[in-house]
Amino acid sequence: MTLLRPRTFLGFDFGMKRIGIATGQDLTATTTALDAVRVTDAVPDWAGITRLVNSWKPDALVVGVPFNLDGTEHGMTHAARDFGAQLQQRYQVPVHMIDERLSSRAAQQVLASNGKKRPKPHTQASKQQIDSVAAQIILETWFSEQRIKQ
DSSP: OOOOOOOOEEEEOOOEEEEEEEEEEEEEEEEEEEEHHHHHHHTOOOHHHHHHHHHHHEEEEEEEEEOOTTSSSOOHHHHHHHHHHHHHHOOOOOOOEEOTTTHHHHHHHHHHHOOOOOOOTTTTHHHHHHHHHHHHHHHHHHHHHHHHHH
């Protein structure tokens, strides 16, 4: 009998100011929001991302790719794809892309439903929290889609 080993993933909610990050494993599809990393002058905090990659040793990465509500692409769509390509090149692990429309709005709703006041959008801590929960939602969505395909 072969026992399945859970695979570890990191999920990313790419943004031009912050990148929300979450971790999860595919056996039970559980996820946890981690700290967001800053983006300065269009350059992600690669040292911070590397620390997380080294700590979690993911088997794969999942990047949320934003689209307009009608499914068309915009500037952030291309930037997120470029970020995914950079992740793959730097860390040499598979990178999966997933449509992440409305993940930040869903993150705000999750935070509100967990009994927390709706984060005020102007506070840095609340923005980081929203981004990381959005990354968690991106990863959960990816796990759900993989289960449907099986």
